[in-house]
Amino acid sequence: MAEGKFTGEQVLNLARRACIEGNASFDVVPEKCALLVIDMQDEFVKPHWTPDWIPEATRQVPRIRKLIEHCREKEIPVIFTVYSKTHNYLDRPKTGPSMPGWYSELKIDRSSFFKEGRIWHELAPRKDEIVIHKPSYGAFYDTPLETILRNLGKDTVIICGTITYCCCGMTARQAYERSFKVVFGSDVTSTDCPEMQEPELKVLRKNFAKVMTADEIIQMLK
Amino acid sequence: MAEGKFTGEQVLNLARRACIEGNASFDVVPEKCALLVIDMQDEFVKPHWTPDWIPEATRQVPRIRKLIEHCREKEIPVIFTVYSKTHNYLDRPKTGPSMPGWYSELKIDRSSFFKEGRIWHELAPRKDEIVIHKPSYGAFYDTPLETILRNLGKDTVIICGTITYCCCGMTARQAYERSFKVVFGSDVTSTDCPEMQEPELKVLRKNFAKVMTADEIIQMLK
Amino acid sequence: MAEGKFTGEQVLNLARRACIEGNASFDVVPEKCALLVIDMQDEFVKPHWTPDWIPEATRQVPRIRKLIEHCREKEIPVIFTVYSKTHNYLDRPKTGPSMPGWYSELKIDRSSFFKEGRIWHELAPRKDEIVIHKPSYGAFYDTPLETILRNLGKDTVIICGTITYCCCGMTARQAYERSFKVVFGSDVTSTDCPEMQEPELKVLRKNFAKVMTADEIIQMLK
Amino acid sequence: MAEGKFTGEQVLNLARRACIEGNASFDVVPEKCALLVIDMQDEFVKPHWTPDWIPEATRQVPRIRKLIEHCREKEIPVIFTVYSKTHNYLDRPKTGPSMPGWYSELKIDRSSFFKEGRIWHELAPRKDEIVIHKPSYGAFYDTPLETILRNLGKDTVIICGTITYCCCGMTARQAYERSFKVVFGSDVTSTDCPEMQEPELKVLRKNFAKVMTADEIIQMLK
Numbered sequence: 100m101a102e103g104k105f106t107g108e109q110v111l112n113l114a115r116r117a118c119i120e121g122n123a124s125f126d127v128v129p130e131k132c133a134l135l136v137i138d139m140q141d142e143f144v145k146p147h148w149t150p151d152w153i154p155e156a157t158r159q160v161p162r163i164r165k166l167i168e169h170c171r172e173k174e175i176p177v178i179f180t181v182y183s184k185t186h187n188y189l190d191r192p193k194t195g196p197s198m199p200g201w202y203s204e205l206k207i208d209r210s211s212f213f214k215e216g217r218i219w220h221e222l223a224p225r226k227d228e229i230v231i232h233k234p235s236y237g238a239f240y241d242t243p244l245e246t247i248l249r250n251l252g253k254d255t256v257i258i259c260g261t262i263t264y265c266c267c268g269m270t271a272r273q274a275y276e277r278s279f280k281v282v283f284g285s286d287v288t289s290t291d292c293p294e295m296q297e298p299e300l301k302v303l304r305k306n307f308a309k310v311m312t313a314d315e316i317i318q319m320l321k
Numbered sequence: 322m323a324e325g326k327f328t329g330e331q332v333l334n335l336a337r338r339a340c341i342e343g344n345a346s347f348d349v350v351p352e353k354c355a356l357l358v359i360d361m362q363d364e365f366v367k368p369h370w371t372p373d374w375i376p377e378a379t380r381q382v383p384r385i386r387k388l389i390e391h392c393r394e395k396e397i398p399v400i401f402t403v404y405s406k407t408h409n410y411l412d413r414p415k416t417g418p419s420m421p422g423w424y425s426e427l428k429i430d431r432s433s434f435f436k437e438g439r440i441w442h443e444l445a446p447r448k449d450e451i452v453i454h455k456p457s458y459g460a461f462y463d464t465p466l467e468t469i470l471r472n473l474g475k476d477t478v479i480i481c482g483t484i485t486y487c488c489c490g491m492t493a494r495q496a497y498e499r500s501f502k503v504v505f506g507s508d509v510t511s512t513d514c515p516e517m518q519e520p521e522l523k524v525l526r527k528n529f530a531k532v533m534t535a536d537e538i539i540q541m542l543k
Numbered sequence: 544m545a546e547g548k549f550t551g552e553q554v555l556n557l558a559r560r561a562c563i564e565g566n567a568s569f570d571v572v573p574e575k576c577a578l579l580v581i582d583m584q585d586e587f588v589k590p591h592w593t594p595d596w597i598p599e600a601t602r603q604v605p606r607i608r609k610l611i612e613h614c615r616e617k618e619i620p621v622i623f624t625v626y627s628k629t630h631n632y633l634d635r636p637k638t639g640p641s642m643p644g645w646y647s648e649l650k651i652d653r654s655s656f657f658k659e660g661r662i663w664h665e666l667a668p669r670k671d672e673i674v675i676h677k678p679s680y681g682a683f684y685d686t687p688l689e690t691i692l693r694n695l696g697k698d699t700v701i702i703c704g705t706i707t708y709c710c711c712g713m714t715a716r717q718a719y720e721r722s723f724k725v726v727f728g729s730d731v732t733s734t735d736c737p738e739m740q741e742p743e744l745k746v747l748r749k750n751f752a753k754v755m756t757a758d759e760i761i762q763m764l765k
Numbered sequence: 766m767a768e769g770k771f772t773g774e775q776v777l778n779l780a781r782r783a784c785i786e787g788n789a790s791f792d793v794v795p796e797k798c799a800l801l802v803i804d805m806q807d808e809f810v811k812p813h814w815t816p817d818w819i820p821e822a823t824r825q826v827p828r829i830r831k832l833i834e835h836c837r838e839k840e841i842p843v844i845f846t847v848y849s850k851t852h853n854y855l856d857r858p859k860t861g862p863s864m865p866g867w868y869s870e871l872k873i874d875r876s877s878f879f880k881e882g883r884i885w886h887e888l889a890p891r892k893d894e895i896v897i898h899k900p901s902y903g904a905f906y907d908t909p910l911e912t913i914l915r916n917l918g919k920d921t922v923i924i925c926g927t928i929t930y931c932c933c934g935m936t937a938r939q940a941y942e943r944s945f946k947v948v949f950g951s952d953v954t955s956t957d958c959p960e961m962q963e964p965e966l967k968v969l970r971k972n973f974a975k976v977m978t979a980d981e982i983i984q985m986l987k
Contacts, residue, residue: 100372100427100429101429102370102371102429102430102433103369103370104369105369105370105371105372105374106369107376109372110372110373110374110375110376110513111376111513111514113372113424113427113513114422114512114513114514115514116421117421117422117424118421118514118517120421121420121421121422122421123416123419123420123421124419124425125416125419147325147326147327147328148324148325148327149324149327150322150327150331150332150335151332152327152329152332153332154329154332154333185687186673186675186687186691187671187673189673189690189691189694189695190687190690190691190694191690191694192497192498192499192500192690193500193693193694194345194347194497194500194501194502194503197345197346197347197502198343198345198527198528198529199338199339199340199342199343199344199345199526199527199528200336200339200343200527200528202335202339203346205322205335207322207323207324208324211324227631229630229631229633231630234687234690235498236494236498236528237494237498240498241685241686241687241689241690242685243629243630243634243678243685245685246633246634246635246636246678246685246944247630247633247634249637249944250633250634250635250637250944251633264524265524265528268524269494269498272458272459272491272494275414275416276414276457276458276459276462276491277414278414278415278416278912278915278916279416280416280419281416291332291333291335291336292333292336292337292340292523295340295520295523295524298517298520298521299520299524301514301517302486302487302490302517302521304421305420305421305422306420306421306422306458306487307420407909408895408897408909408913409893409895411895411912411913411916411917412909412912412913412916413912413916414912415915415916449853451852451853451855453852456909456912463907463908463909463911463912464907465851465852465856465900465907467907468722468855468856468857468858468900468907469852469855469856471722471859472722472855472856472857472859473855500690500693500694544816544871544873545873546814546815546873546874546877547813547814548813549813549814549815549816549818550813551818551820553816554816554817554818554819554820554957555820555957555958557816557868557871557957558866558957558958559958560865561865561866561868562958562961564865565864565865565866566865567860567863567864567865568863568869569860569863591769591770591771591772592768592769592771593768593771594766594771594775594776594779595776596771596773596776597776598773598776598777636941636942636943636944637944638789638791638941638944638945638946638947641789641790641791641946642787642789642971642972642973643782643783643784643786643787643788643789643970643971643972644780644783644787644971644972646779646783647790649766649779651766651767651768652768655768679942680938680942680972681938681942684942708968709968709972712968713938713942716902716903716935716938719858719860720858720901720902720903720906720935721858722858722859722860723860724860724863725860735776735777735779735780736777736780736781736784736967739784739964739967739968742961742964742965743964743968745958745961746930746931746934746961746965748865749864749865749866750864750865750866750902750931751864
């Protein structure tokens with residue numbers, strides 16, 4: 100392959116390989132890592148409670164817990180994010196309620212949802228751990244997450260939580276954009292539509308993150 | 322369906338419907354729109370030139386051109402983005418070269434790529450149109466795009482260009498996050514792997530954008 | 544005066560006049576205003592409590608209260624900012640403790656300061672009013688203040704509080720930078736060194752804000 | 766002095782001392798520094814050309830040149846900023862033309878000002894040095910300056926240029942806010958009104974920067 104001579108087949112194969120087998124070549128130094136646990140709050144995890152429940156998130160709780168505990172043991176900071184009733188909800192992107200994912204067609208009372216921002220009890224943060232009440236999908240937008248990570252001296256974020264293609268994926272893209280190394284947990288992130296998990300991982304693998312299973316992450320942090 | 326009684330099947334169906342049939346309910350006012358033409362530069366469009374060539378982007382040129390011309394006629398500002406040799410490339414996310422999408426395995430001379438940031442000649446901007454030399458995938462990061470749109474009095478961006486799941490999708494997410502209404506052209510955005518187009522559109526449809534064909538967009542702007 | 548013929552005396556006179564007599568020419572529309580009350584918290588207002596006490600801030604309480612009450616009457620949103628123990632203080636600019644304004648030479652226990660972020664009781668926010676717990680001097684940095692103002696449809700901020708040349712002035716500069724019209728209260732902002740008030744007002748007057756007394760602001764909002 | 770017992774006189778003395786004699790206690794490591802040369806362009810430096818000419822900036826050229834040359838010798842990156850006709854001026858803060866510092870009262874043709882962004886010839890950047898075309902007073906707003914500094918591995922900025930209380934001071938505040946150590950050159954920054962130099966240095970000294978003469982900076986970087 101040479102400049103000016105790439106065939107359609109060649110560029111397709113290059114892209115596919117990067118999406119499917121890609122593995123970011125950067126090294127991960129455990130002392131430089133922080134674990135981000137994205138939105139594992141009752142609204143998404145507590146079975147049957149809201150229309151936003153992600154059954155797969157509930158199923159992943161034990162695996163996420165194991166990852167959290169391993170990080171605590173290794174003194175890797177664990178940072179949680181949640182949605183709650185911050186600033187009377189005036190800090191939210193304006194068109195949110197117009198989007199189909201809002202499920203406005205359901206005529207239900209939502210006033211008790213996304214109010215306290217309670218993290219699912221099995222994953223409850225320790226008193227000294229940071230919880231970021233974020234106003235938007237991406238954990239970096241309009242929050243001091245980047246400042247916190249730099250003050251902690253971290254250059255790598257490990258992402259778990261929910262939803263893979265929304266808050267987790269957006270946070271991964273933002274971390275990449277801010278020059279962090281991004282590790283993305285393939286089996287500790289979840290989607291409402293199972294068929295959407297792998298396509299999102301492909302995008303992340305090629306362009307934004309080192310995609311690994313929880314076991315591989317734990318192994319790497321040993 | 323009621324609080325506390327959502328079944329796994331119900332939440333799955335809700336999510337799937339939003340991804341597949343979703344249609345953001347906001348209204349689009351032509352006077353408030355700007356068209357963003359993302360990265361339709363030689364590196365991605367000129368056949369065979371680079372390993373980053375997107376053959377589908379080349380095929381979409383006539384359709385994108387028609388959309389641009391319609392916007393010009395309606396006095397909707399057309400804003401282009403490109404990558405070029407800005408700030409000696411020191412403005413780029415640090416881990417870029419470590420990502421599989423960089424194709425470092427190819428031992429080719431890249432020094433003439435992403436240097437001038439020349440937009441494909443059939444889509445060349447007019448002298449008075451703005452070209453943003455962006456340092457990262459998302460057109461809003463480290464650029465004055467948001468300021469420009471606000472100074473122009475625009476609250477809606479229409480996105481076309483390439484790659485759907487990377488620069489276009491990231492720009493859509495950022496525009497949503499900044500409270501813009503986002504219209505995303507389903508057949509004027511392109512991917513290197515054709516099978517990645519629809520999954521990205523699903524994500525955008527549910528949470529970030531009104532996804533429409535170029536013909537539908539033109540109809541809406543009449 | 545003409546291009547290429549400006550004398551040193553002329554440019555000095557132009558600058559001085561702008562600093563001293565300058566008056567921004569934009570119009571203020573009451574419906575587009577929000578009042579920002581910067582850091583009127585116990586640490587700065589409660590007499591004798593901390594080394595950061597600003598006696599002039601205490602003296603200005605009645606005047607600020609009058610301004611707040613007038614805004615409430617006119618349904619102009621009142622937004623408060625405070626420092627508190629957010630994110631275990633990890634969200635703060637890193638070099639803060641190295642700065643002389645930190646008064647590290649005083650060997651006192653600071654653990655009860657800047658913890659709750661209690662606003663001085665005479666200016667207490669109503670339950671429905673927004674309080675922003677900001678991590679830095681400027682109220683816009685790493686907070687959703689800009690998003691909140693845009694969601695409220697406001698294009699003008701009126702600034703009162705303390706310290707004029709630090710948090711108030713920085714917030715004014717950031718608001719200007721983000722294309723807001725800025726009104727700055729000359730007698731409802733205060734400094735620890737009285738001789739620093741007027742120089743800061745000169746800078747703001749020339750480049751960043753319409754500087755007015757509280758009475759003039761109230762008159763304008765009638 | 767103790768909690769709850771600070772007198773008005775004590776807090777005044779503390780503040781004054783910090784403003785006048787203050788000296789930030791952080792250490793500066795030459796390998797971690799970058800020099801920022803703010804807006805030393807023809808519009809501000811070329812004698813008599815524009816109403817924005819700063820005679821003191823012209824007088825400081827030899828001293829700034831010495832500082833630049835010393836940094837080049839020590840391989841400390843020199844980064845320049847300028848205003849130019851970027852994005853058809855649509856990237857500027859909206860209320861700029863309403864401010865007194867705009868000198869709209871002068872009925873002169875400004876079309877040749879702030880167009881090319883030419884740096885004064887005696888301070889011309891080398892080919893490999895970065896020039897940031899900034900849209901606003903502060904060099905960090907809507908530009909990739911922070912990204913560039915982090916990619917260069919720098920944690921300290923040394924600021925010289927013009928105007929002290931405007932673009933230089935705003936850039937210092939933004940650098941502080943972003944956790945950089947800030948060194949501010951007291952005799953290599955200039956104002957249009959000489960009496961405004963010292964008050965701005967007082968603010969910076971107390972809260973934002975280590976204020977030093979060019980000779981002291983050069984000595985420190987040896």
